[in-house]
Amino acid sequence: MPKKTFMNLSEDKKERILNVMIDEFYEHGYENASISRIVASAGIAKGSFYQYFNDKQDMFKYMIDVMRQEKLTYLETISAEEYKNNFFTLLRKLLKGGLAFLRDHPKQAVIYDRFMASADEAVKKGVMGEDINASNVFLEKILHERKAANELSSDLDVRFMAHILTSVSLSFGEYFQNQYDDLSKLKDEEYDHIVEQTIKLFQHGIEKR
Amino acid sequence: MPKKTFMNLSEDKKERILNVMIDEFYEHGYENASISRIVASAGIAKGSFYQYFNDKQDMFKYMIDVMRQEKLTYLETISAEEYKNNFFTLLRKLLKGGLAFLRDHPKQAVIYDRFMASADEAVKKGVMGEDINASNVFLEKILHERKAANELSSDLDVRFMAHILTSVSLSFGEYFQNQYDDLSKLKDEEYDHIVEQTIKLFQHGIEKR
DNA sequence: TTATAATATGACTATACAGTCACATGACTC
DNA sequence: GAGTCATGTGACTGTATAGTCATATTATAA
Numbered sequence: 429m430p431k432k433t434f435m436n437l438s439e440d441k442k443e444r445i446l447n448v449m450i451d452e453f454y455e456h457g458y459e460n461a462s463i464s465r466i467v468a469s470a471g472i473a474k475g476s477f478y479q480y481f482n483d484k485q486d487m488f489k490y491m492i493d494v495m496r497q498e499k500l501t502y503l504e505t506i507s508a509e510e511y512k513n514n515f516f517t518l519l520r521k522l523l524k525g526g527l528a529f530l531r532d533h534p535k536q537a538v539i540y541d542r543f544m545a546s547a548d549e550a551v552k553k554g555v556m557g558e559d560i561n562a563s564n565v566f567l568e569k570i571l572h573e574r575k576a577a578n579e580l581s582s583d584l585d586v587r588f589m590a591h592i593l594t595s596v597s598l599s600f601g602e603y604f605q606n607q608y609d610d611l612s613k614l615k616d617e618e619y620d621h622i623v624e625q626t627i628k629l630f631q632h633g634i635e636k637r
Numbered sequence: 638m639p640k641k642t643f644m645n646l647s648e649d650k651k652e653r654i655l656n657v658m659i660d661e662f663y664e665h666g667y668e669n670a671s672i673s674r675i676v677a678s679a680g681i682a683k684g685s686f687y688q689y690f691n692d693k694q695d696m697f698k699y700m701i702d703v704m705r706q707e708k709l710t711y712l713e714t715i716s717a718e719e720y721k722n723n724f725f726t727l728l729r730k731l732l733k734g735g736l737a738f739l740r741d742h743p744k745q746a747v748i749y750d751r752f753m754a755s756a757d758e759a760v761k762k763g764v765m766g767e768d769i770n771a772s773n774v775f776l777e778k779i780l781h782e783r784k785a786a787n788e789l790s791s792d793l794d795v796r797f798m799a800h801i802l803t804s805v806s807l808s809f810g811e812y813f814q815n816q817y818d819d820l821s822k823l824k825d826e827e828y829d830h831i832v833e834q835t836i837k838l839f840q841h842g843i844e845k846r
Numbered sequence: 847t848t849a850t851a852a853t854a855t856g857a858c859t860a861t862a863c864a865g866t867c868a869c870a871t872g873a874c875t876c
Numbered sequence: 877g878a879g880t881c882a883t884g885t886g887a888c889t890g891t892a893t894a895g896t897c898a899t900a901t902t903a904t905a906a
Contacts, residue, residue, distance in 0.1 A: 433883065457755065459668045464863060473885040478865065516844070545811075546666065546755030581845050585834050589843060591812045592805060592835075599804035602754075603797070625794050626801075632842040634798060635725070636790050642853065673893060682855040687895065847906100854901065862893080871884070876877105 430490045434480035445470050445480070449491050454535040458488060458543050458551070489555045492543075495536045496559075502529045515574040516631050519593075523626055526597055527619040530604065534611040541601040563597075564590045596626065639699045643689035654679050654689070658700050663744040667697060667752050667760070698764045701752075704745045705768075711738045724783040725840050728802075732835055735806055736828040739813065743820040750810040772806075773799045805835065 434442065448470040452461045463484055467477050481487040502525040506518065530537040544552070552560055567590035574580045600622070604611055628634075643651065657679040661670045672693060676686050690696040711734040720727030739746040753761070761769055776799035783789045809831070813820055837843075 436882080457668065457757065459666065462863070463865090474864090474887095475866080475885055476883075479883070483864080542755045546751045548666070578845055580843050581837070583837075584843055585830070587816075588812070588831060588834055589838070591808065592838065595804055595808035595811075596801060599800065602804075603800045607796075621794070622797060625797055628790070628792075628842075629798070629801065630838070630842055631844045633838065633840045634790050634793055635840045636787055645852085671893070672895085683857095683895080684855055684897080685853080688853065692894080849906080850904080852901105852903070855897105855899080857897095859896075860894090863891085864889105865891105866889080867885105867887095869885085871882105873880100873882075875880080 429493075430481055430486065431479060434490075437480075445472070446491065446494065449487060450535050450539070453488065453491065453539045458484075458539075458547055461488075463487075485551065485554055488543075491536075492540065492555060495533070495540060498533065498536075499525075499529050502526070515570065515579055516627055518570065519630065520623060520627055523597065523623045524619070527600060527623065530601055531611055531614060531619065534601070534605070538601040538605060541598045544598055563594050567593050593630075638702075639690055639695065640688065643699075646689075654681070655700065655703065658696060659744050659748070662697065662700065662748045667693075667748075667756055670697075672696075694760065694763055697752075700745075701749065701764060704742070704749060707742065707745075708734075708738050711735070720779060724779065724788055725836055727779065728839065729832060729836055732806065732832045733828070736809060736832065739810055740820055740823060740828065743810070743814070747810040747814060750807045753807055772803050776802050802839075 437445075445466075448466055449461075452466050452469065456462070456465075461484060463477060464474070466487075467474050481490065503522065506521045506525070543555075547555075568586050571580065571584065571586045571589055575582065575584050575586060603622075604614070608614055646654075654675075657675055661675050661678065665671065665674075670693060672686060673683070675696075676683050690699065712731065715727065715730045715734070720730075752764075756764075777795050780789065780793065780795045780798055784791070784793050784795060812831075813823070817823055
């Protein structure tokens with residue numbers, strides 16, 4: 429985690445540095461992000477950087493932590509009760525929240541998706557800590573419950589399906605980025621369309637009924 | 638593409654070098670793979686490497702080309718006729734072929750999946766050339782045909798679903814690698830199980846019927 | 847055997863980077 | 877203003893890397 433010195437900085441300065449970090453990771457990915465470039469872009473001295481963070485991983489972890497906190501605000505309207513009865517209602521809310529976050533914070537979302545898809549397992553563990561599999565564990569739990577409640581197919585492989593759901597949601601960033609230039613200008617309907625296509629896939633498949 | 642000098646090498650030597658490359662890319666990913674380490678591991682001089690390849694991308698492209706040719710042999714039993722009538726039969730064959738390749742060539746498969754999931758768009762274009770979207774284009778075509786033939790849901794977003802299918806198949810490597818230690822020792826039934834789970838998802842969804 | 851072409855070599859150059867440290871500047875306190 | 881603590885600085889060190897090149901070795905052929 430960042431050092432006290434960084435935490436004492438003005439919000440302005442913290443945010444300026446954070447934005448440079450986001451641009452750097454977005455542009456070059458985790459592995460190729462360069463501290464030298466970051467300090468140059470942010471207009472701070474190399475030495476200052478090391479007063480703020482221990483190293484690249486430390487800085488990345490900070491960025492991810494900020495992002496996760498922000499993302500939570502997109503999901504927190506989901507109450508525990510809602511999914512007790514309907515898996516697909518929950519899934520819809522999760523997907524909508526995820527896509528709203530993607531619309532508002534496309535760079536962070538893409539950075540995260542790429543990091544999860546590619547990075548070295550050890551690095552991932554270092555950055556994400558216990559949370560590497562938080563998404564999977566959560567989904568597995570829900571899938572298990574709803575399967576037991578007879579809402580989901582009785583021969584469903586819960587672990588595998590949790591993996592698929594995670595993969596699919598991690599792939600949205602890349603999909604939208606390849607299809608459209610400016611994600612922030614996309615209309616809600618376009619996001620909703622993708623949500624509904626996804627829900628339909630998981631609920632009924634794609635075969636004509 | 639590799640230089641003539643490399644092509645003139647004995648099969649033995651070519652394969653030895655190829656295997657070192659595979660290990661290096663598997664271990665460190667595309668971005669962090671080091672030519673210096675490769676030549677050291679392969680027991681060849683730095684200068685020799687540059688008699689064989691132009692640079693890292695050139696070498697990687699060669700590795701991918703060899704892999705794709707090998708992978709084709711896993712898919713070529715799929716005749717054009719078979720999928721004319723049934724999308725899910727085709728999908729099953731594609732998935733089975735893909736997983737058989739994963740079982741026999743786990744490192745290459747994982748290298749490929751990670752590269753596709755993460756690498757810089759420009760690098761991907763350089764390495765894959767016209768084939769970046771070959772999988773997507775092929776799937777889109779089939780999905781479109783089978784939708785027109787009334788086999789698939791009439792409101793299916795063909796482009797999006799092609800993306801999902803690609804993402805899902807690219808995620809198998811990571812899934813098996815996280816679940817099991819030695820992919821080569823997995824039984825056919827375990828692969829078949831995943832294939833059937835996937836088919837069922839796409840055909841009917843996961844909701845209890 | 848000699849000449850020519852192909853292949854192999856590793857020391858060397860240039861570059862980018864992470865991380866350090868002695869010192870400078872500013873802020874706050876008495 | 878003197879003293880103290882927090883913050884800022886950038887030149888410097890060490891290391892890893894890509895890529896080059898003059899030279900050496902080996903194969904081919906006449």
